[in-house]
Amino acid sequence: MPRHTGELAVHGHLQQREGETLLVVDERLSGHDTFLSTTLHLEQPVHVPELPVRILTFDDGTVLSPLDPVLPQERTGEEWSGTLLIPHGARPPAIPGDLAQAAAEAGVDTGGWSPAEARHLLTFLGEAGSASVRTERIGMIITALGDRS
Structure with a gap:
């Protein structure tokens, strides 16, 4: 090894x-x-x-x-x-539960993100100040990822 x-x-x-x-x-x-x-x-x-x-x-x-x-x-x-x-390469990004659920419901695969894209999207989501802003950002992420399919 x-x-x-x-x-x-x-x-x-x-x-x-x-x-x-x-x-x-x-x-x-x-x-x-x-x-x-x-x-x-x-x-x-x-x-x-x-x-x-x-x-x-x-x-x-x-x-x-x-x-x-x-x-x-x-x-x-x-x-x-x-x-x-x-020693072990890069860790896959941890997808928050609410984003993972929204992605699954929309049929969007989050496994194909590049490391840079994952950092950008998860930082964007993590900086949401309120629950309503977070929900809105999840919708934006799902729409953007869904448009790539």
């Missing part, structure tokens, strides 16, 4: 927290499993061909926490770049 199913180019800056040097990713990783250990091929500021890290994705960002303390603390603030080996 392969150790990873995908590769993802990542970059960010080094940050010091509680005596550890963390790799803060510039763009939050979404759609990938978190709290998993994997490998980062670090290119800069130092070359580390296989740096074991834990992926920590929170609401406001993603941090890679090295499992071995190999990064010098004096490099805090420096930019870094590398390739993250993704």
